[in-house]
Amino acid sequence: MSKVITYRIITFLFIAFSISGCLPDPLPVNDVPVAQKTVVVGSQNLPDQFLVVSLTENFGALDAGPDSDLEEILNDVLITGIDVNVEVNNEEYPLNNNGFGLYIGNDVPEITGATYTLNFISPFNQLPVTASTQLPEFIGFDSLNVYVNETPFDTLISVDMRIQDPPQKNWYMINVQTFNEDFDIQERPYVELLEDSEFNGTTYNHQFVTPFQDYVTGDTVLVSMANITEEYYNFLEIRKDNRFSLLDGLGEPVNYPSNVENGIGFFHVHQSDIRLFILVE
Template identity: 40%
Template sequence: MIARRNIYIKLLSAHLVVAVCFVMAACIPEPLEVEGIPVVQPQIVVNTQIIPDQSLVVLLTKSFGALDANEDSDAQELLDQIAVEDATVTISNTQQTYNLTALGSGIYGGVFIPFAAGEEYTLHVASETLGEVRATTTVKPMISFDDIEAELYFDGYDDTLVQVIYTLTDPMEKNWYMLNVQHIERAELIEDALNPRSFMRLLDDVEFDGPKYGEAFRAFQRDFHAGDTVAVFLSNISEEYYNFMKLRLDNRFSFIEYLSEPVNYPSNVEGGKGFFNLYVPDIRTFVLEEQ
């Protein structure tokens, strides 16, 4: 059971790293030789994820400017530079406070936290070098796939994609969804996640016709092969986070805007950046087979 939990934590840690590090693609701009620009103090950037066995993973990085990186920057070295390693991290509800453990690379984790849908939690981060941030959110109920298949798809040219076919049952209340397809290297989950090739799809259920919804889509941000392992995530997210991620998705190739100080995206983190979320994804893994 412990080994299984460690695998889950690594997998979700990788998922969090993807959410932040897809900005580290090859088109990071060339450094510019300019003078007289005031130095903007870095802020703590928060990303979080809970998983079905009541574990929590928090990724803490610090914001940085477009002039701090260039096309030759190494993704792992850059992550090491922006990871917040000196923080004390707690999460609390009205009954109890839970201390999170530093796991390295800016990742903090906690287990056996009894998250319940509709319950409010507050995250508190205290860093000796970057100060304190707080954020409060409500646990979102988990929504699972009814059925799902993932298979190789040949586009008729040179690329091999993953085609995902799924159905879900959409509850009566208003909902927003995020789907991710991530290539998984079992031996190097974190390292593989640093490669910014995670596919993301966002859905607003205003587009649904009735409680049952199904579709097929193709993940196109890498060339997949038979034998590859992929994970497909379905997450029920808040409207605020949906809008936050939609801006990121719309501007994912505008790296100057993304990296510039300050980051002009909405945030529920007081004194920092990023987003504090408590949603549980339904995660399905597939080994792709030759068609």
Template identity: 40%
Template sequence: MQYINDDHVKIERSIQIGRYTIVLLAIVLGACLPDPLEVTGIPEVKPQIVVSTQIIPDQSLVVLLTKSFGALDASEDSDPQELLDQIAVNDALVTIAGPQRTDTLVSLGSGLYGGIVIPFENGGEYHLHVVSESLGEVSATTTVKPRIVFDTIDAELYFNGYDSLVRISYKFTDPAAKNWYMLNVQQIERSELIEDVLNPPASMRLLDDADFTSNVYGESFNVVQRDFNTGDTIAVFFSNISEDYYNFVKLRLDNRYSFTEYLSEPVNYPTNIEGGKGFFNLYVPDVRTFIVE
């Protein structure tokens, strides 16, 4: 028994010596460290204008202008509406110049500009010019893509044993020219529309016709990002988009960045906006609205 007690004492002494050694090393290393230096002269990154655009079927154009912000200024838990109120650019003059005329968009609040019916021409080139008193100028040029419509489409509730989902089934005819498509499903609620504009939802699908086996393409898929109930209203947007915008959205979907990460300074995406961020697009979607049963 005495032998065991001696070993126990030796172990306790070793532990104490180890503790003293660690403390002593910390003191010595602390004494060797220089005093912290004050860092000055780092320029503050100026926010940039971020542009998002959408044509609705009656040929009205809606432009959303926000400003980028620092990575620590918002988080994943930020409320989309509150964040939009903070970053919306409401002091801008926004014009669209096309082959026939130049239109000045009307401020609708919350960074939205539009309300003007513009006769967009397929293949026509249009120039966006934004002048903000607080953030300066940005501009961009794009070409209107031809509108492609569904041949057939249906939406219905689908219960998978755990959740109530919406199942979308559709077909369309792909023209002979090279095309890229975007399909998006949104519930018609203002809060979700705002977040969908700032951040593409998981239900967004991108299609490259290089993957098609014939000129008629169709599929069925489940919208899985939330539960749905009987009587919910959803809208399905189908758009013929440019290759550049296809690559832009694909990068966002592949990276699964949140809207706060997308608008914050450290993240860089391809853009056609001179002097800013985001993307200027002109495409007229085929929009179908359903009350799910």
């Protein structure tokens, strides 16, 4: 798969994760004020990239419905063609714009404990947009197994993992996502969150089943884990609890935590342990 197609898929994931499966039928309303344009910041790891930042604009609850075309929405909300930088240890690194609203840090170093500061000028009001976060230490899987879990209604997978948790406080994000030749951009990745209050400094076994998914034999399943900051963990926990709420990300409600000044969303960096599995009978 070419990098252009891959980046297009990743961009779709940023949008689809936020709006797919949670858009209600439109309601007749009048005289609703237009939402002020605001930058929405997201960030992600790719298998070959430490840092990828997505920049989109917010939109109102009346701007999309169950019959909305995701590609049309994507083209409308992407923010492209601006200068975006990340500062680490007093060195500034420009991010490369791939044309799909993603800004990629090809040469941004991975320095555990360092502060990473994102900065650019908002195209809407010309105010500086900034966000800072720290890079937690890398913690990988001690062991990981994925099993097919068939039910009378669908085929799920069970994840059986073990962590060797360090003594300090840690927060974990585990992502489960399928990648097929016929990739369905509306399929939401499953996110499992763990904090180590009950197993701090010990070897911990954890099992979970991915809900709301339907797998088939031959699916390639990507399972990744990252040690993340407490602030980002809290953001993900609220977003997960509200995963059926309208516009969970692009049109984030004001009570969502955010570390972005003059914008919304969340900027974070982490180091992922990524494993691939092919499902067999």
